[in-house]
Amino acid sequence: MLNLAQIGQIRDFNRQYVIKLGVLSRKTYQTDLTWPQARLVIEMGLHHLNTPIELSRQLNLDKSYTSRLIKQLVSRDIIVKEPSAVDARSINLRLTPDGDKIFQQLNQRSNQQVQALLSGLTPDQQTEFFTAIQTINTLIFPNKK
Amino acid sequence: MLNLAQIGQIRDFNRQYVIKLGVLSRKTYQTDLTWPQARLVIEMGLHHLNTPIELSRQLNLDKSYTSRLIKQLVSRDIIVKEPSAVDARSINLRLTPDGDKIFQQLNQRSNQQVQALLSGLTPDQQTEFFTAIQTINTLIFPNKK
DNA sequence: ACTAAATAGTGGACAAAAGCCACCATTCTG
């Protein structure tokens, strides 16, 4: 078991890391999207989540809020709604070509942000960083394919 | 240099970790504080930041917003303002005895949350986790005492 | 097959969180 000083260090790290990532990533890069809108688009493009309920669960957002965000994106021709073939209560969402362009843009800039974050490190240090992330990932989020 | 797949894994981790910590930590445990208020109290208790400007910088909050949060905490006798001896523009903040109790409570529960997060791991895995956090910490936040 | 519970989505109303701007007072800098 870890002692209190160690727990404290973990919490310190957590606070700092969250703030740092928040600052870095809350940018939406000339896409005219708000940050929550961009989160939806990124999840759709990256993980191919295509129902409102999946998105709201993944992003931990209220489903009515999610519904409104989707509505905003639909009205801007970034995503489209289609009826679900398997569940009449549900809908399938799809990025439009415009939406996909926006996703590509967000995705590319996000990659650049991470690279910038690591740009002060040597290649060896970057690998060390990556390995540590993998370690934490498998320990904390074990149920991943 | 890391390749795109690795960058992608890091970003995946970042997103998940931020969401997880957000969910876990946004609780203020019967303290009747809002989350931003609690953040201020924790920073004060933990790092002894005692001016509004330090707090706003550390938490990355707008200074007018910070000012309002402080006002709320003062009105609830959780912190007090005192004139600064060294800079007449500034103020010193201090937790009242009540405020300190609240801090202790928040702090203890936050520790328990981290412990709960790690409770599914063996002691060896917990140590592995801690080491990985330390690695990332020193790589990303090198300028720490 | 039938009913009750659970689930997906929506909208109204509202609260919480945060940002922008202008301003004052003080301190720092050249």
Next chain:
DNA sequence: CAGAATGGTGGCTTTTGTCCACTATTTAGT
């Protein structure tokens, strides 16, 4: 000593998020 920078505050607005109620469908139990 003038001008720039800094710390703090308040007005005002926007963004973000929550709660609740409701409809339509699907699932589970019997």
